[in-house]
Amino acid sequence: MMRYDVEPVDPWEAEIAGEGDLSFAVFSLAHAGCGDDVLEVRIGERMLLEWCTGCAVMEVFGPCEG
Numbered sequence: 001m002m003r004y005d006v007e008p009v010d011p012w013e014a015e016i017a018g019e020g021d022l023s024f025a026v027f028s029l030a031h032a033g034c035g036d037d038v039l040e041v042r043i044g045e046r047m048l049l050e051w052c053t054g055c056a057v058m059e060v061f062g063p064c065e066g
Contacts (some may be wrong), residue, residue: 024048024061031055 027050031038037054047062 023059024050027057027059027061031057 031050031052034052034054037052039051039053041049041051043049043060043062047060049058049060051058
C-alpha cells in the first residue's frame with residue numbers, strides 16, 4: 001500500500017515544472033499496474049526513492065545538488 005502526504009498547493013505560488021521534473025511522472029505511469037510492488041521512500045526533505053520490485057527498477061528523484 002502506498003501512502004502520500006499531500007497538501008493543497010496554491011497555483012499562484014507553485015513553481016513551473018521543467019522537463020527534468022517529468023521523470024517522476026513517467027516512472028509512476030510506467031509502473032502504475034505494478035501495484036504493491038512499487039515502494040516509495042523519502043530520503044531527506046527533497047529526495048524520493050522509487051523502487052519497483054516486480055520490474056527490478058529503482059530511481060531517485062529530487063534536485064541535482066552538486
